[in-house]
Amino acid sequence: MTTISTRPIETAAHDRLYRYLRQQIMVGELLPGQALTLRGLAKQHGVSMTPVREALRRLVAEGALTLTASGRVSTPELSNERIEELAALRALIEPELSARALPRAHFALIDRLSAINTANAEAVAKHDAVSYIRTNLDFHRTLYLRAQSPAILAVAETVWLQLGPTMRALYGRVQRNEPPRHHRMILAALRAGDEPALRLAVRADVTNGLRHLAQRGW
Amino acid sequence: MTTISTRPIETAAHDRLYRYLRQQIMVGELLPGQALTLRGLAKQHGVSMTPVREALRRLVAEGALTLTASGRVSTPELSNERIEELAALRALIEPELSARALPRAHFALIDRLSAINTANAEAVAKHDAVSYIRTNLDFHRTLYLRAQSPAILAVAETVWLQLGPTMRALYGRVQRNEPPRHHRMILAALRAGDEPALRLAVRADVTNGLRHLAQRGW
DNA sequence: CGCGTGTGAATGTGATCACAAATCCTGCCA
DNA sequence: TGGCAGGATTTGTGATCACATTCACACGCG
Structure with a gap:
């Protein structure tokens, strides 16, 4: 008798973070060149670094954020x-x-x-x-x-x-x-x-x- | 024996994995609907789950892979x-x-x-x-x-x-x-x-x- | 006064672990 | 014989830790 735990409603933490940051970036709430840190975002949203990393990796893949040579992420300053x-x-x-x-x-x-x-x-x-x-x-x-x-x-x-x-x-x-x-x-x-x-x-x-x-x- | 402690120039593991899978997918070495697991790829490439997760997340963001409702990733079967x-x-x-x-x-x-x-x-x-x-x-x-x-x-x-x-x-x-x-x-x-x-x-x-x-x- | 330098703090990377959900498989019952 | 219920296994998710590198700031030398 498995209780029907209709749980698919709550999305994963990395996904929520992704959506939040994506919206923020798309509507221009972040200025170009703004740096984002793993631990900073993690603390800010009450999660660990792991979901933050996934969200940022996803946004970098979409070009919403850029990656410096040392792995730091920031909003892009476009040429x-x-x-x-x-x-x-x-x-x-x-x-x-x-x-x-x-x-x-x-x-x-x-x-x-x-x-x-x-x-x-x-x-x-x-x-x-x-x-x-x-x-x-x-x-x-x-x-x-x-x-x-x-x-x-x-x-x-x-x-x-x-x-x-x-x-x-x-x-x-x-x-x-x-x-x-x-x-x-x-x-x-x-x-x-x-x-x-x-x-x-x-x-x-x-x-x-x-x-x-x-x-x-x- | 020789403990190679510092390897500064090498690219990150998640990035190597990303490039490897991306190339494989683009040239058609993977058929549609093929499932990929975190632990499977991790073992296969001798790394832990962490870099695998990042590589997959990146590929999913680019549409190279699709995500089922339960978080499984597989190559897309396009309509x-x-x-x-x-x-x-x-x-x-x-x-x-x-x-x-x-x-x-x-x-x-x-x-x-x-x-x-x-x-x-x-x-x-x-x-x-x-x-x-x-x-x-x-x-x-x-x-x-x-x-x-x-x-x-x-x-x-x-x-x-x-x-x-x-x-x-x-x-x-x-x-x-x-x-x-x-x-x-x-x-x-x-x-x-x-x-x-x-x-x-x-x-x-x-x-x-x-x-x-x-x-x-x- | 300017500039390179070194030290401490901050940061990304990767490994490991615990946990819950999903999946698979086996065996049982209708 | 067919389908379904049960548990065992697989799988994704998130947290935490260790480590090397990078960055920043202040100190000291020229």
């Missing part, structure tokens, strides 16, 4: 060339995701996207960098989820992860007074069912945000 | 939809890499590509699946390295990794009597400096190999 590459990847992948989502994008989805866009505008008004990045990514993810292409979306999210700390550092340098104007173009193309216009709007939105970045000194 | 997605990613990314490599593709590179293609033909003649996959990937990687775009290349290699076991399983099912004919088209486009033709040839080469796969039952 100009690296930023250009990641922008090119976004410009390559995200129009494809949007095109795949287009046939399945109904009114309810467009409404949700509009709502996210409103939240994004509020983040701009409050000069809240983290909220801005989060709502911006939510806008894209919500659209792309309709593409029903998890493998492609996973690649896109990996790119976002790598850009997280850098986007946060960028936020303070550009003068923002409105949400991305391309988001409105994306919504218009979705309503019109116009795939070429949608691809163009997504590509413009993705490359525009990162263009300032590469122009600066860095 | 049809997943294969289609990965093929689409290759078709999206690799033409871009080839176009970036084109301006830097000189005679020496084309010669090396031809040599790799010859080795590929030998693998076909010997019905050696692993050699076939390895030389095929070498052909692409050698070309893409010239693109000087490590981040984009890394994404491409991640896709190859995910397809490794499946490509091996596929190899036995298709009748191969010649190396990919598109490789010759790629070489011709490189010699002619024709970027549109190069993009088309790469795209055709990439999608052609995986088209059979999706058509079969799987």
